Amino acid sequence: MLMLMMSRTPLHSANFDKQHLLHRLYALQHQNCHISTESVAQVAGEFNLPVSQVAAVVDFYSFFYREPVGRYHMLLSNCTSCGYRAGGIDVLEKLCQNLNVIPGITRADGQVSISETSCIGMCDHGASMLINGMPLVGLDEKKVTQIARLVSEQTPLSKWPRDWFRIGCPIQKRGLLLRDNSRSGDSLIKALTAGPQHTLEQIVHSGLRGRGGAGFSTGRKWQFCREAAGDAHYVVCNADEGEPGTFKDRVLLQCYADALFEGMAICAFVVGAKRGFLYLRGEYRYLLNHLQETLERGYKKNLLGRSILGHDGFDFDIEIVVGAGAYICGEESALIESLEGKPGIPRIRPPFPVTHGYLGQPTAANNVETFIAAAYIANDGSERFSAVGTERSTGSKILSISGDCRLPGVYEYPFGVSIQQVLDDCGGDNVQAVQIGGPAGALLARRDFHRQISFEDVSTGGSFLVFGEKHDLLSVNQNFAHFFAHESCGFCTPCRVGTQLLEGSLKKIVDGRAVAADIDEIEQLSKLVMRYSHCGLGHTAANHILDSLKHFPELFGKRTVQQAFSPQVDLEAALETARQITHRDDADAHLE
Amino acid sequence: MAREATKATEPNNLTIDGQTVPFKAGQTIMDAALAARIYIPHLCHYPGLKPAGNCRLCVVEANGKSVAACITPAQPGQQVCSDTSELNAARLAITQMLFVEGNHICPSCEKSGNCRLQAMGYYLGMLEEHFHQFNPRREIDASHPTVLLDRDRCILCDLCVRASRDVDKKNVFAIAGRGIHARLIVNTASGKLGDSNIEADDLAANICPVGAILIRERSFDSPIGERIYDRLSISDTAMTEHVPDKGKDHD
Numbered sequence: 001m002l003m004l005m006m007s008r009t010p011l012h013s014a015n016f017d018k019q020h021l022l023h024r025l026y027a028l029q030h031q032n033c034h035i036s037t038e039s040v041a042q043v044a045g046e047f048n049l050p051v052s053q054v055a056a057v058v059d060f061y062s063f064f065y066r067e068p069v070g071r072y073h074m075l076l077s078n079c080t081s082c083g084y085r086a087g088g089i090d091v092l093e094k095l096c097q098n099l100n101v102i103p104g105i106t107r108a109d110g111q112v113s114i115s116e117t118s119c120i121g122m123c124d125h126g127a128s129m130l131i132n133g134m135p136l137v138g139l140d141e142k143k144v145t146q147i148a149r150l151v152s153e154q155t156p157l158s159k160w161p162r163d164w165f166r167i168g169c170p171i172q173k174r175g176l177l178l179r180d181n182s183r184s185g186d187s188l189i190k191a192l193t194a195g196p197q198h199t200l201e202q203i204v205h206s207g208l209r210g211r212g213g214a215g216f217s218t219g220r221k222w223q224f225c226r227e228a229a230g231d232a233h234y235v236v237c238n239a240d241e242g243e244p245g246t247f248k249d250r251v252l253l254q255c256y257a258d259a260l261f262e263g264m265a266i267c268a269f270v271v272g273a274k275r276g277f278l279y280l281r282g283e284y285r286y287l288l289n290h291l292q293e294t295l296e297r298g299y300k301k302n303l304l305g306r307s308i309l310g311h312d313g314f315d316f317d318i319e320i321v322v323g324a325g326a327y328i329c330g331e332e333s334a335l336i337e338s339l340e341g342k343p344g345i346p347r348i349r350p351p352f353p354v355t356h357g358y359l360g361q362p363t364a365a366n367n368v369e370t371f372i373a374a375a376y377i378a379n380d381g382s383e384r385f386s387a388v389g390t391e392r393s394t395g396s397k398i399l400s401i402s403g404d405c406r407l408p409g410v411y412e413y414p415f416g417v418s419i420q421q422v423l424d425d426c427g428g429d430n431v432q433a434v435q436i437g438g439p440a441g442a443l444l445a446r447r448d449f450h451r452q453i454s455f456e457d458v459s460t461g462g463s464f465l466v467f468g469e470k471h472d473l474l475s476v477n478q479n480f481a482h483f484f485a486h487e488s489c490g491f492c493t494p495c496r497v498g499t500q501l502l503e504g505s506l507k508k509i510v511d512g513r514a515v516a517a518d519i520d521e522i523e524q525l526s527k528l529v530m531r532y533s534h535c536g537l538g539h540t541a542a543n544h545i546l547d548s549l550k551h552f553p554e555l556f557g558k559r560t561v562q563q564a565f566s567p568q569v570d571l572e573a574a575l576e577t578a579r580q581i582t583h584r585d586d587a588d589a590h591l592e
Numbered sequence: 593m594a595r596e597a598t599k600a601t602e603p604n605n606l607t608i609d610g611q612t613v614p615f616k617a618g619q620t621i622m623d624a625a626l627a628a629r630i631y632i633p634h635l636c637h638y639p640g641l642k643p644a645g646n647c648r649l650c651v652v653e654a655n656g657k658s659v660a661a662c663i664t665p666a667q668p669g670q671q672v673c674s675d676t677s678e679l680n681a682a683r684l685a686i687t688q689m690l691f692v693e694g695n696h697i698c699p700s701c702e703k704s705g706n707c708r709l710q711a712m713g714y715y716l717g718m719l720e721e722h723f724h725q726f727n728p729r730r731e732i733d734a735s736h737p738t739v740l741l742d743r744d745r746c747i748l749c750d751l752c753v754r755a756s757r758d759v760d761k762k763n764v765f766a767i768a769g770r771g772i773h774a775r776l777i778v779n780t781a782s783g784k785l786g787d788s789n790i791e792a793d794d795l796a797a798n799i800c801p802v803g804a805i806l807i808r809e810r811s812f813d814s815p816i817g818e819r820i821y822d823r824l825s826i827s828d829t830a831m832t833e834h835v836p837d838k839g840k841d842h843d
Contacts, residue, residue: 037781037782037783040781041781044781050763050766050779051779051780051781052763052765052766052768052777052778052779053766055766055768055777055783056766056767056768056769056777058768059768059769059770059773059777060768060769060770061770062770326770343768343770348643348645348663350665485771485772486771487770487771488770488771488772489770489771490748490767490769490770490771490772490773490774491646491774492645492646492647492648493646493647493648493649493686493689493690493747494648494686494689496693496748496771496772496774497689497690497692497693497723497772498689499771500693500726500771500772501689501723504724525685528682528685528686531651531658531682532648532651532658532682532686533648534645534646534648534660568724569724
């Protein structure tokens, strides 16, 4: 009997399928610094997939490359909080100078490559980068010099100062969920005792709404999934926290993974799932070992696996799938596509994942924080949960606060807290604006700081970016526009082309080349992208521009030139290539 | 049982621009519109192929919500607005976007006059491209003896992908890359069309709305001036389009 149980205890590999397409490609990328055309064909053969599908996957995700990157491959975040300009100096430029690298081009000796990437979720740690996939935080001029030396000396990463890679858990304010961990297993025991129907009723009764940002009723989602017919039901945890300025899931995964897996098991119990996935964003790969160990512990305690806690017929396994750099995979149907080993292109909805999700089967997909809240409700009851917050936004919200404030970090508030309160707590003085919900969310000016964080007022998936008086807000808009243009999946015309056009138009404005008509034009274009795109990315991609136009119109006015027309192309800049080719920089090589 | 079957086929009604239009269960707004000979502009839709919803020209207002007609199920009592100045202005802008993101060379393009993107421009009264040209660098694939792939003119409508996969059963094409780097690729180890089993008579080789997939030596079979959209509007030709029946038995 003991032998039988031992043999049933899953090994490490059960939690992480090395043969998942994304993991196989990651291994190749890691080993060869790129994925060659031959490798694509080889993997297609191994997986019995069309070559085109493997090629499409390689080309879709940012962390796969067709051409070799350096043995030291640095991806500097370009987020407004953890980006390479966050510390006041441009550390990307400094690194490139010190290492004699052109951004985006691998140095001729193959040693080093430096590029930028979207927010890596280290916003509470200052300017940060991923080096060979590992987050290295707190970049400053001194560290840049040291990094350049270590790279030149070809010191292996394992011998670099350990504290550069130490990621803290800066929890500044605790509420319902961030209190000390209750004994792991308690929630699940209660749920098993109460039974699936009663547990579901508790979740419904608690008023819990999805914490990813959309705010759909979690209880209703689970109910639809439970009622949906299918060969199998699945539970998916969306840990693809990609909205710039969000890092609360990173902290939750680091410090509350037990509760998360328990929440997933409770969901599985309710919807009747035997298999679950944690989709971890590629930027958080460094958490993989920790999460696998947490899962192992769960299996050992029989909180996962077969006949969970002696409950005959309740079997549930969790597998971790690691993404490879694509913001769009935070959209649940794109995430499911990615789980299935495809490019993360949002599906046509309806049907919704709750009835036709992973492999076309009923799938309950929720955010990390939502599952942890569900575990809380199962243990402490719906009344205690709904006693906190507002009528339509029950419970608490965990915020990731960063930017121009003294105490960045993770804060848990009851829903309904005012923005001003949050700013007071995080040491945000002389703040001119806050961006709530990330680039896809809302930009609010000082006169709106009395407003509340809640689904009925200002909603957020967790990102709370603070911009002080001296911050150039138009450059923030430009940063966000670049983000959406880079992250658009390319499926539909308005988003694929429109986000590029918006980025170009903002550059024209920031460069001081725009005329009044360009401002009208960017407003029209913003509305068009938002109204005609296929998915939530496009629908929200220009929020920040419309908000800026509404709250800070003078910023745009100040930068425009008083003439009827100016060309979109910067003619002077367009000559730069010609100047480089001809090695000229004399007066005649410039426009007047 | 019999009653239920009748119920499923019993026509429901919706309205499009005030006109009552019947539909059958399972039909989209686009299906219902085409059946009633109402034209909703579209480029990535082709009756008989599974809809994709990527070009977004067919976005209509259904009960006040902006949705793509080709992928949105028809609902009883649904009020659809399509032929409005606002929607047509957006369609024009989207068409202009498709023009500037690629390299479209209408005056010297073999497809000129037979091109649905160009015809859409005519239909929407497009007089200029409005947005600045992206001038992308895209690869031409001339490796196949009878079929030419010129990605410069590709609008990523995905019609060839679906036609090849679902009708020809050859799965020759796919779209790869993200955002503005999205591009049509060929499902061979070399990525070359010459190594695929596509043939000039395949639906995938003929369904391209633009001049991205061309059949060699046939481009000037009909002279300029006597081509499809020299005579007809895209709103007329859309009423007669359907994939050949040979695809049907695979459904």
